[in-house]
Structure formats: structure tokens, C-alpha cells
Amino acid sequence: MNNLGSEHNTPLPASERHHPTVLQILPSLNGGGVERGTIEMASALKEKGWVPIVVSSGGVMEQELKRMGVRHITLPVASKNPWIMRRNVGRLAQIVTEFDVDIIHARSRAPAWSAYATARKTRKHFVTTFHAAYTRGGLLKNYYNSVMLKGEKVIAISEFIAAHILENYNIDPGKIVTIPRGVDCRKFNPAAINAERVIKIARDWSLPDDIPVVMLPGRLTRLKGHTTFIEALARLEHRNFLALMVGSTEGREAYTAELNSLIQQRGLEGKVQIKGHCDDMAGALMLSDVVVSATTVPEGFGRIAVEAQAMGRPVIATAHGGSMETIIDGETGWLVPVGDIDAMSAALAAALDMPVEAREAVAVQAREHVMSKYAIEKMCASTIGVYESLLADSD
Template sequence: MSVPELNIGVTRVQKAAAGEGPVVLQIVPSLVTGGAERGTIEIAAALVAEGGTAIVASEGGPMENDLRRAGALHLKLPAASKNPIVMYRNVARIAQIIESYSVGIVHVRSRAPAWSAKAACERTGAHFITTFHAPYNFSNALKKRYNQIMAEGERVIAISEFIAQHVRENYNVDPARLRVIRRGIDIARFDPDRVSAERMIQLSTRWRLPDGVPLILMPGRLTRWKGQTVLLDALAQLKDLDYRCVMVGSDQGRTAYRRELEALVASHGLETRVSIMDECNDMPAAYMLSDVVVSPSTDPEGFGRTVGEAQAMGRPVVASDHGGAREQIIDRRTGFLFPNRDAAALAAGLRRALALAPDARARLHDDAVHRVRAEFSKDQMCARTLGVYREVLRAGARSQFSRT
């Protein structure tokens, strides 16, 4: 692989060499919408703002434009491949990037490229950092060993206390290397005072929402573990109420699952109440239109950014009682938790949220917004991550990696 000679990259590397900031290479499989990808771009922007050089290697995707706007350099790398031959060849590719751009830190957010990146860091002397974005499943020792690579960074970042506990219980990590840095909400973007009536009207018109009818919103890509079927089973128990529900998120090629959801909508007699929409380009307006936001994931979310975004907009959230949602929601104060996969309990939570009196809704709004701004802001996430970078660089020589 030849490294592209882009002026933006060379210029910033020259600045970094003059002592203006570190050169950090982040590696993520692709730049398709997701929490890991969004976090990658946010950290890249924060690094550039502090005078550093941000490089991201991935297979690319629709978020490349966001990365360029952040002032970062993107390099194509087959980072999503689990093919052992490709992973082996990626060692040399990553080492070439490190040497060509004087990379000081390699920060990896996925297992397959982490194996290649660690070997490249050992070859070049660059620092190796990982982020656990999810509680990786394993059913045998081989799969657990494959996952272990994410616990072998000089610093291992967990995106929630839930993930940190999973790492402690299942992997060989010295507690001194583990850092909890919760995912951050862009409170400048997700601010209820910054969403105009015009934006809400435009989106309402596009979604053909009737005036005065409560809206139940479920953001999240169409994949089974996100829990769309649980929500539909719950909505079938609310036919005595007047509501509309919008599920917003791409199926990312899962057309069979979309058809399954459409059939379930029909079997429950919800055709006039439920709409399945593709990606929304104005989620702040979508949250403002909603009366309640749902996160019914059947598998625990590592963090669950939509829970934080909805609370930042002051919206009641009804979420499965596990994973990162437990850390974000104070039950019955900033939202409502329900037992995982329990459609009847979800229906009860939706009733409770929709029936909130104006003063109770106002208190929930204020408590939720305050808590997100105090504990889950993007600025805090970026500052703490850049602090880990500085900590590793100050440590000097690369630390010994843990062995299993």
C-alpha cells in the first residue's frame, strides 16, 4: 500500500515534528454511521483543535466528509477484514503509515485491526491504545483470545462502567491501564433551545405526522438486537391510546429484517400508527417532535448514545434495564427503565411517560438536560481522551504489554 501524499497530512506532520502536537492514528473498520465512528471523528476534531495531527485509517464510508471537515486525514485500509492474510499484510501497511507520518500513538477501536496494529507498534515503537466499545461475546477459549487483543493496550479505554466491569471480569488487564471515558453527547447540537420551529415543521411534514398526536420515537439502525420487535409487541398493547410511532434508522442491507418488521406491524394492526423511516439528517428536530423516546435493545448497549441525546433534549426515555442505559438514566427521574425483553413492562413505561403531567414533564426535562451536560458531554469525553494521549506520551518508552 502506498500512503497518499496529501498536503494536509504532510503539513500537520511537519508542525507536529516542530513540537506543536502529537500525531495520532485512529483505526476503525469503516466510517459508516455508528458510535465508534462518531467518537473517532470527534476525537480527531479535538486533537486538531489542540494543534495535533489526526489521521484515521479505515475502509471509508459516508462519514469521510465529516472527518475531512474536522481537519483530519483519512487513509484507506482494509481494516474490517478478518481474513488472516489481510490482517498480516495490514501490519506492514500500518507500520508504513506510522513511519511516513511520524505517528506517536495508534488508537484502535476494533479487534481485527487491533491485532495488526499491535504488531506494527511493536515493530516501530509507536504507542498502542485500545477502546472497548462493546461487551464482546465469546463461547470458547479461541474467541476469548481473539477478543483479548483489545485488553492489551498501554491504556485500555472503556466507554462505560458497564464495559469496564466486563473487561475486569473477563480479560487480563492491569487496573492501572484501564480508563473509563464515557461516550459524549454534543450538547451544542443537541440543545432544545437551538431547534427552530421551522425545522420541526419540515420534519413533521416529511414524516406526515398528524397535529396534536403524541409521538413515540425509536432511533437506531434496523438490526434485531436493537429491539424493534419488542417495541411493536408493546405498542400492540396500547391501542386504547392515540399515538404515532416512528422507527428511524437504516436497515444497512438487512432487507429481510425490514420486511419482517413490516409484517409484524401489519399482524398487530398498526399500519396507521407505525412508520419505518431511513436515516434522519436532523435528529435534534426529531427528538423535539417526540413525546417519548424508546431504547429497547435486547443486548446491552456499551453506552447507548441515543439515550443521552434524547435526555440532552429533555425527552423522557424508556430503555431496557441493562448496559450503559443504567448509568445514564435515573429511573423515574430522568427516564424509565424496564426489564429486558418484557413487552408488557415496556408498554407500562410508555403509558407512564405519555401520561406525565406538565409540571412532572418539566422537572424531568430539567433534570435530564442538567445531568447530560454535567456528566456526559462530548467536551468531557474529548478532554479525557486527549489526557490519556498526553499521559502515554509522558510515560516515554512504550510499556510492556500484558500477556495472557
């Protein structure tokens, strides 16, 4: 008998057997936008009275599903090994049958291939979400990407991604549904953050008082543009600030050392600090005066910029990808050309020089902007609407 994880062996409660069941599948649950969106949708489905199931290779975010009472099944779906992917099809088909799954929703390419074959085998609805502008290459690479087009509906997480799909793939435009990513405006809400949380983070990070804080959140990878950020800060020679790069450094020791060396070379020791992973980003953002997204490649959505605006923080972001939609240039933040150190430095100076009244006005506008367009409730309701349309067509 296949080992499908201990959760799989738990009988489905009678109360769940006659409600629509949605199986979301993704590589892992170790943090990130795809993972967060999956958990948010699982919560919304459960709240609606539907049955959510999540399949992944596991990770630290499993505990969130457990706390919500959402079933997680561990399978090696992160693997790109063709034999493992093929073996996953039989295991997934068993899950679909046992739990009477109605819709399979794939959120990444490797698991999508197994999920697509399972959907065809079991005659279940298949939905995909395009989370990024996947790199194109030769025939093999493009074929690998093409599985994300095989959903009955293909969800694009931004207008940028929708345009990317239409420009690069042969697809019926009617299959594409643009549903922007959402942010939890209850969690990312200045009014919800008590002083104790902020004080704890400030103490843990040994932050001084009364110094403007510039924050660049995101895991430490070259694509996040840390070097451009450091070079831009180096041009603010006589300004008083503390810049924090907040994100996981695990497995990136060489890059971390490279950044620390650059910080030293530019005379920014102490003024620019790497703080590593933070479990309370809403609380951390409360410590910031301006938030930066310096990505060197276009992001499908750009969650950090939206979370920062939800917290009423002005944002400086590189002018490409989802940021072109989520930031109102000159009103809720600044958009600067990719890799343009001078432009980023000028935007940082403008942000740090904002008078209190202007900063307060930006805070109100930025939060209203996010709540009207990118609230998590809107994302979840629109996605459930896609599910409902598929189920209605099969009645």
C-alpha cells in the same frame, strides 16, 4: 509501492511536524457510535493543536473529516483475513514513520491486531478502546478478543464495560481507564433547533399535528428490540399516539417486512411507522414526546438514550448495559426488564400521560444530567489526558 490512498501522499505541513500525532484506527466510517467518537476525538485533537490521523476502510463519514481538515487514509482494515491484516502492518508502519505518529489508538478488534503489531514494530504507544461486551466463545474467539487488552491503557466506555473486562479477562486493573462516551450538547440542544428544521422533517415524514410521538431510533436489527416495542404499543389499544422507528433499513429488507407484518397483525397500521435513516437526529428528537431503547443485548453505552436526554426527552430503556448508568430511573426516564412487554407498555402509558409541568421538569433534569456527566468535552479531555500521561512517561 503500496497504494495508501491519495490522502497519504499529501506532505505533512511544516506547522504539524512538531506536535503530538495520534493515529486512530477503526474498520469503517459508515455511521455508528465508534465512528462518531473517532470523529469527535479527531476534532478535539486538532483544536488542541495536535495532529489527528484516521485510518479506516472508508465510508460516508469521511466527508466530516475532510471538512475539519483531518487526514483520512484508506486501508482495508475492516478485513479479518489474516493475510490482509498482516499486509496492513507494513502499510501502517509506513504511515507511522512518514507522519511521525506518537500514539496508535485502536477502536475495534480486526484493525487492532494490525495496529498492535505496528506499534510493537515501530515502538509507538498503543491504546485501545473497549466499545462493547464482546461475545466470548472458544479459545480462538477469546484470543481474537484479547487484542483489546494489549493497550498500554485500555479505555472502557462505561462502568459496565469496565466490569465486563475485569470479570472476563486476566488484566491488570490499573490498565483500565473508564471514560464514558460523550454527546455534543451544542448539537443536541433544543435551543439550537430552529422551527424550520423540525417542520421539514415533519413534512418529509407526513406527520399529523397534535399527536404524541413515540420514537425508537437505531438501525433495524433484531438486537434493537423492535418486536417488543411493537407488542408493547399494541397493549395501548385506546390511546392516541404515533410511533416511529427511525433507522437504516439497508440490507435488512426481510426484517423490515417481518416488522411491517407484525404491525399489521396487531392492528397498528398507520400508528406505527418505519421511517428509515435520518440525517438530522437532533431535529427528529424534537418531534418526539418519549424516546425508547428496547435493546435485547446490553449496549456498552447507549448513545441514543443520552442524546434524547440531552434534548430534554424522557427515555424508556431496557435495564441492562450502559443504560443502567446513563438513565436515572424514575427521574429522567424508566428502566424496564429486558423483553418485558407489560412493563414497557406501562412505562409508555406513564410517559404519554405525563402532565406538562412534569414533562418540563424532566426535560430540565435530563439535560442537566447529561451535561454534567456525558458532555463531549469531558470525554475528549479525559482521553487526551490518557495520551498526555503516556507521552510524559516516555520523556
